[in-house]
Amino acid sequence: MTDGSTQAAAMTQEVLAHLPPAALDERMGIEIVEATHERVVGRMPVEGNTQPFGLLHGGASCVLAESVGSIAANIHGAPTHYAVGIEISCSHHSGARSGHVTATATPLKAGRQLATYQIAITDDAGSSVATARLSCLLRPRPAAEAPTSATGR
Secondary structure, eight states: OOHHHHHHHHHHHHHHHHSOOOHHHHHHTOEEEEEOSSOEEEEEESTTSBOTTSSBOHHHHHHHHHHHHHHHHHHHHTTTEEEEEEEEEEEEOSOOOSSEEEEEEEEEEEOSSEEEEEEEEEETTSOEEEEEEEEEEEEEOOGGGOOOOTTOO
16 A cells, blocks of 8 residues: 555544444444445344335335445545435335345545535445435534544654
8 A cells, every 4th residue: 555545444443433333223233344535335134124015125225325434525525524414315126135234435526615426336246236325415514523634744
């Protein structure tokens, strides 16, 4: 890794360490498996997150999408800003009945005040389950709450 990418990785880990615990993510079994400036990947079990017919609940897909997209936006805004979701849309392509679904958030536009992410959700076979788009407003973080940069400044 170059010095710049080492600093970015350290900053990402610091941002993740300062995010408040997400009780809903824990309840749904969401785990973050990768988090960088380029993408955030999370996974969630289908079991326990289904609708009455045994398919993955569409709302569960939205929760997973907003979780990974919000983390991505918080990484982008750090250390001076934090992200709040302001809009999410989700198209459901196929159902999942078992295993896990994986969501990958990548930036469509990461600006100074607004960050928008595309989130692809796939099943264990790699088939598309849903596609979401999340927009987050970047709000200034009070100086007392801002994590320090990777260089300690």
